[in-house]
Amino acid sequence: MEKVFPSGFRSSRRHFLRGAGAATLALSPAPAFADAMTKLPLPGGPDERPITTAFPQKGAVILQRTRPPLLETPFEVFDQSVLTPNDRFFVRWHWAVIPTAVNVDTFRLTVHGHVNQTLSLSLNDILALPRVELVAINQCSGNSRGYFQPRVPGGEWSHGAMGNARWTGVRLKDVLDRAGVKAGAIQVRFNGMDEPVVPDAPDFMKSLEIDHARDGEVMLAYAMNGAQMPLLNGFPLRLIVPGWYADYWVKMLNDIEVLDQPDTNYWTTTAYRIPDTPHANVRPGETGVKFVPISRMVPRSFITNIKEGDTLQVGASTLARGIAFGGDSGVSRVDFSSDDGKSWHDAALGTDEGKYSFRQWQHRFTPPAKGAQVLKVRCTNSGGEAQPDMPNWNPSGFMRNVIERTAVVVA
Amino acid sequence: MGRVLLPIALVAGVVFAPVCTRAQHPLSLKSVSVDLPPGADMFPNGPGADAVNNNCLACHSADMVLNQPALSKAQWQAQVNLMRTAYKAPIDTKDVDAILDYLVSIKGGK
Numbered sequence: 001m002e003k004v005f006p007s008g009f010r011s012s013r014r015h016f017l018r019g020a021g022a023a024t025l026a027l028s029p030a031p032a033f034a035d036a037m038t039k040l041p042l043p044g045g046p047d048e049r050p051i052t053t054a055f056p057q058k059g060a061v062i063l064q065r066t067r068p069p070l071l072e073t074p075f076e077v078f079d080q081s082v083l084t085p086n087d088r089f090f091v092r093w094h095w096a097v098i099p100t101a102v103n104v105d106t107f108r109l110t111v112h113g114h115v116n117q118t119l120s121l122s123l124n125d126i127l128a129l130p131r132v133e134l135v136a137i138n139q140c141s142g143n144s145r146g147y148f149q150p151r152v153p154g155g156e157w158s159h160g161a162m163g164n165a166r167w168t169g170v171r172l173k174d175v176l177d178r179a180g181v182k183a184g185a186i187q188v189r190f191n192g193m194d195e196p197v198v199p200d201a202p203d204f205m206k207s208l209e210i211d212h213a214r215d216g217e218v219m220l221a222y223a224m225n226g227a228q229m230p231l232l233n234g235f236p237l238r239l240i241v242p243g244w245y246a247d248y249w250v251k252m253l254n255d256i257e258v259l260d261q262p263d264t265n266y267w268t269t270t271a272y273r274i275p276d277t278p279h280a281n282v283r284p285g286e287t288g289v290k291f292v293p294i295s296r297m298v299p300r301s302f303i304t305n306i307k308e309g310d311t312l313q314v315g316a317s318t319l320a321r322g323i324a325f326g327g328d329s330g331v332s333r334v335d336f337s338s339d340d341g342k343s344w345h346d347a348a349l350g351t352d353e354g355k356y357s358f359r360q361w362q363h364r365f366t367p368p369a370k371g372a373q374v375l376k377v378r379c380t381n382s383g384g385e386a387q388p389d390m391p392n393w394n395p396s397g398f399m400r401n402v403i404e405r406t407a408v409v410v411a
Numbered sequence: 412m413g414r415v416l417l418p419i420a421l422v423a424g425v426v427f428a429p430v431c432t433r434a435q436h437p438l439s440l441k442s443v444s445v446d447l448p449p450g451a452d453m454f455p456n457g458p459g460a461d462a463v464n465n466n467c468l469a470c471h472s473a474d475m476v477l478n479q480p481a482l483s484k485a486q487w488q489a490q491v492n493l494m495r496t497a498y499k500a501p502i503d504t505k506d507v508d509a510i511l512d513y514l515v516s517i518k519g520g521k
Contacts, residue, residue, distance in 0.1 A: 045480065066448050100445050198470065228441060235443060
């Protein structure tokens with residue numbers, strides 16, 4: 001409880017972390033056990049999940065679904081570093097036909113549609129483009145779905161369908177410029193090498209507006225945290241859409257189509273939609289609500305070193321620490337409460353790794369009296385948006401960002 | 412399929428900025444070939460288990476269903492419909508009732 005972040009908490013940590021990003025990967029823990037179970041405190045259950053080490057290029061992760069893989073990052077990983085190690089980074093695939101081999105010599109990325117010239121780019125062509133890096137959070141739209149009440153069907157995630165990585169690759173803008181986007185282009189559609197088992201099922205594709213695609217931040221990444229990206233995270237190329245939910249971050253990207261008409265594919269027009277209401281919140285069963293595509297992320301924060309049910313010592317100086325993120329903007333402040341939200345205290349923030357990154361925070365407090373208590377943490381982003389007091393609800397279990405509570409016992 | 416570490420200089424040498432930063436160093440990527448767990452476990456025995464095994468396991472492993480919370484029959488009906496209409500699961504019409512009854516029997520709500 002008394003130790004600070006294993007990775008340190010000094011602002012001078014920047015250079016250490018940059019070197020450590022790669023080193024952490026090489027040394028990342030990979031417990032030998034394969035059959036252990038973990039408990040996710042999902043209301044009503046089932047709450048048991050296997051911890052698995054059976055997936056390639058992956059260490060110990062929570063098995064949500066074997067095929068196509070849904071692998072969750074165990075929550076304690078978020079206490080260990082601001083960057084999520086590649087081998088613990090969550091995995092989510094839609095369709096079960098996933099290429100299990102990538103040949104870096106024969107792979108081609110096709111860029112076509114409303115462009116001056118169709119491109120077929122090798123990985124060497126892409127490596128020859130200006131290389132860029134960005135730290136950004138990749139979070140599933142349905143992260144924490146298992147905490148929705150009433151419960152909703154879907155991947156029953158705890159809070160580990162997210163991760164933060166330093167992505168290395170090229171700007172999408174540079175690739176599009178090389179093809180030459182024609183006047184009248186309105187969207188860009190992205191397709192990966194995964195395929196549905198049933199041939200006439202909708203292939204997984206996502207689209208971005210043309211200006212978003214050309215904003216200079218959206219990337220095609222081939223490496224994360226200083227190492228070649230694991231296949232299950234999208235190697236050889238993954239679309240990086242900073243500040244937006246992970247459904248847009250198309251994996252094994254091999255086809256980019258510039259459109260002069262709106263994309264009407266299933267995954268853009270029908271799936272991944274949220275109520276067009278504050279916090280994407282509706283009452284269960286509510287009808288007549290307009291739905292819109294999910295897009296920008298919203299602020300969240302977590303305590304990572306104190307777990308639900310932990311015992312704290314009365315009168316003892318106690319360190320709480322964790323991570324926060326602003327969503328589509330940076331972290332402005334993090335407030336901590338050790339009395340169920342009656343009083344809030346400004347937490348110290350760790351190194352700023354960029355507005356799309358996790359931001360570590362910490363706060364020292366002294367529990368004054370014995371008994372049950374609730375710890376809370378609240379992030380306010382640089383746009384002034386704070387986490388809400390009340391949980392949202394929608395039929396797909398998307399976009400949870402309520403102030404989370406950690407019930408403890410002071411003894 | 413060994414993990415290829417980029418030169419440390421790549422991550423250590425760039426100037427920090429909240430948006431993309433440039434870094435130009437030699438970099439090579441390696442071909443990769445992996446095996447994925449088959450996820451071939453069958454559903455627990457019970458009335459309708461054959462219909463579920465025959466119609467559901469082509470696209471996803473059983474754990475997806477077994478990890479779901481208790482859902483009402485109407486919610487399960489909606490899920491089966493979603494699989495058939497949106498995701499084109501070729502479920503034989505005569506199996507639909509058996510699948511639904513099985514799902515309600517193992518994961519039924521109020």
